[in-house]
Amino acid sequence: MAHSVKKYRGLMDWITTVDHKKIGILYFAAGGLFFVIGGIEALLIRLQLMFPLGADGESWLLSGQTYNEIMTMHGTTMIFLAAMPLIFGLMNAVVPLQIGARDVAFPFLNSLGFWTFFFGGVLLNISWFTGTVPDIGWTAYAPLSGTEFSGTGSDYYAIGLQIAGIGTLVGGINFLVTIINMRAPGMTFMRMPLFTWTSFITSGIILFAFPALAVGLIYISFDRLFDANFFVTATGGNSVLWEHIFWIFGHPEVYILILPAFGAISEVLPTFARKRLFGYSSMVFATALIGFLSFMVWAHHMFTTGMGDIANALFGVATMLIAIPTGIKVFNWLFTIWGGKIRFTTAMLYATSFIPTFVMGGVTGVMLAIPPADFQFHDSYFVVAHFHYVIVGGIVLSLLAAVFYWWPKMFGRMLNETLGKWSFWLFFSGFHLTFFIQHFLGLWGMPRRVFTYLPNQGWDTANFVSTIGAFFMAAGVIVILINVIISIKGPKAPADPWDGRTLEWSIPSPSPEYNFKQLPLVRGLDAFWLEKMDGKKEMTPAEPLGPIHMPSPSILPFFMSLGLFIAGFGFMYRGYEFDSALINSLFGNDIIAILGLAITFVCMFLRSVYDDHGYHIEVEELQKEG
């Protein structure tokens, strides 16, 4: 019954893989790369703002236009191309192992999700080489994003994010199905680890939020490429419509990112405090409630848009309510470590430092929820400080905790703890140095998204200090990169290096391609911990040893995404005047766009008509591996 399966090696292996663990690593590699690019952009931003405008009116480093491009790409890259893939990388690496599954529900789709994200991100960044970089802010407010006020850069934004967004949406659906259907025997919903729970809720939010973004980006693209009239005010369109569409995606997006971060914290804290998560069921409830409320508050980004008192008051109060489930989470974390036996590994340093940092970001969120106060805060550096406390102090700190925590399981090597602690102190102190003072800059009236500021407004020193902090953060990231590189030759990781509590620690590091030789029987929350407390070394199997069915690798997702990538260029440049008549006719007659879409559709056709039943790993093979 076993098919002979073509096994690829090297680069082909990575391009064709449908293994969730390898896809997780791909997400990490690509997300890490974009994180570094976004970080360099951040450094340029801070360098530019280090000094005020010169007396002669000369900007010392960047022009307004260049600054706007860097600022736009920093925000867009960090949200869509760094934070999202790193979250997905983590979900891929961890969720199937935590629920005792051999893979995600749709491995092929998983690969497609990665490649569409990757090609979308590459497309967006190619704008640096064509010289038409998006310069409209990551929010791309109309009418600035229309053809009258911005160039091809806005097409890169709309089409790049459209392609990358497909990846996120299919990824979200995949994890919903995986978590609902693929749990090991005994793994009931209320026994799922918190990281799996938060991934589940996040996937649900993705399912409802990303279509809104897709529709909005289609509107922008149609306005720009086909002279549609959604947002063009001069001809009766409505620019406020875009704000609503963007934020009805954009606010849930914040929770899409932060919930898995909460989940990772909820795994790291119990492990290193050696104590079960305090108030598990209220943590689950709070997560679900946050997920629900995330769709009820989008207009708090628009208090100054002119919605009027009733809308402002309602959205303000709804926003304040989010503080309740978030507070529940914070206090449950505190009482998880309370009475524990805390060991401060690098992962735990990042995880514990997350708590006060995130609380500081959270309380300014409540302050911003007061509409009349927000009239002052809005679009000032107070907002910049707030969302960097939430995104860097919340999401990035917990992602780093997660990286240090799950790295051994993903790569089978330990990261160096000494370097890890150096990176922590550099990054953590740099972070507060950069962003704490920005609260005051906002209160002193400094607007955000400004490429420069006039001297003698009392902002010079604070901006200088903030820039110094950014370099500390950069140093921290460099130490992390060094740590990653030397870990290639680092000590081999044991199966359970941290005395873990959940299923992923019951299998070897790195886990074999089939994850679990025999699916485990789950007897309660913290399944592996329960077994260890009963004196066992491994999980009780829930099935006899038998052949394991595996999906075949496939190159099709890569080419499907490549087709969309090519089609994207075809659409973007259909109205562009090239020097060459041939190229003009190729783009102008939509031949490139049709060719790209044809590649994608042919791949979809092949996928549909060619039945690939995968292959089996036989029992003898499993026994040989031990």
Added chain:
Amino acid sequence: MGQGSNPIDPKASVAEEQYGLILLSLGIMILVVIVVFVLYFYAIVRYRRKPGDDSIPKQVEGSHKLEIIWTVIPLILLLILAIPSVAITFSQDEDYTEDPEVIQVKAIGHQFWWEFEYSDLEIYTAQDLVLPVNQRVQFELTATDVKHSFWIPGMGGKMDTNPGNINLLYLDTPAEPEVLLGKCAEFCGASHALMDFKVRVVSEEEYDAWVANMQAPTAAVDADVQSGEELFKQNCMSCHAIESGFPGLGPNLKGFADRELVGSYLEMTDENIFKWIKNPQEVKGGSTMPAIPLEDDQFHDIVKYLKTLTLE
């Protein structure tokens, strides 16, 4: 400290109410932060694992009592915060467009300058907003190109100017004459950072004199600036009016020489005016003002003419 104009140095009632809410929320939030920090630091210091200690702590499932405490207390704190927030949200959304006691000003955002239309007085001006002390002002906000946001931090919070619709915002002026800084707060393109304006709050007499001067026709110029005037008429007049009764594609220049700044951020000097009109893109990237092909001495003549555009 921020100087000139900022949210925590309120100069009039709207900003004061908003500052009050900022302080109230800050107080409650500092309380929350202190509680969390105390619990946090106690926990991470007290519950460190001692070397060699391999014992397993008690596995606590949770506590209903505690869950209720940290749900109800924050709820009460939010209630304390929500009541004045909602009240002021409504009171600050009052519409004074029909109130004869209130000055009506239409503020229109352009890339990258501000146009002010005193609706009842038929005065159009730009960049310097002149207002009397102790006065409520009703702004009607809109924009002609992209979204901007009208913000005078010392007088109160901002409101977006959306092309295609009108937003209402009222503000009160300070009790004493002073000059406040105003800003564009919504990202609007290459020179968004340079889209400042000035608010000159003056005594009532001075305001009345300003209105009279603005409405009076511009006087004829001396012979030595006539060449500049001629050049201005040929090259600039299609966008810039010099009588206050007319809007234009560019800023109305009635009283230009009295303004605080050139190009919204440079000091009002001859060199800066020259620099600005000779090469607008260099001074203000993305500006819609075209560079006009003239000789340097012709530009100097225009500068000379522009300097005559005073109100006295």
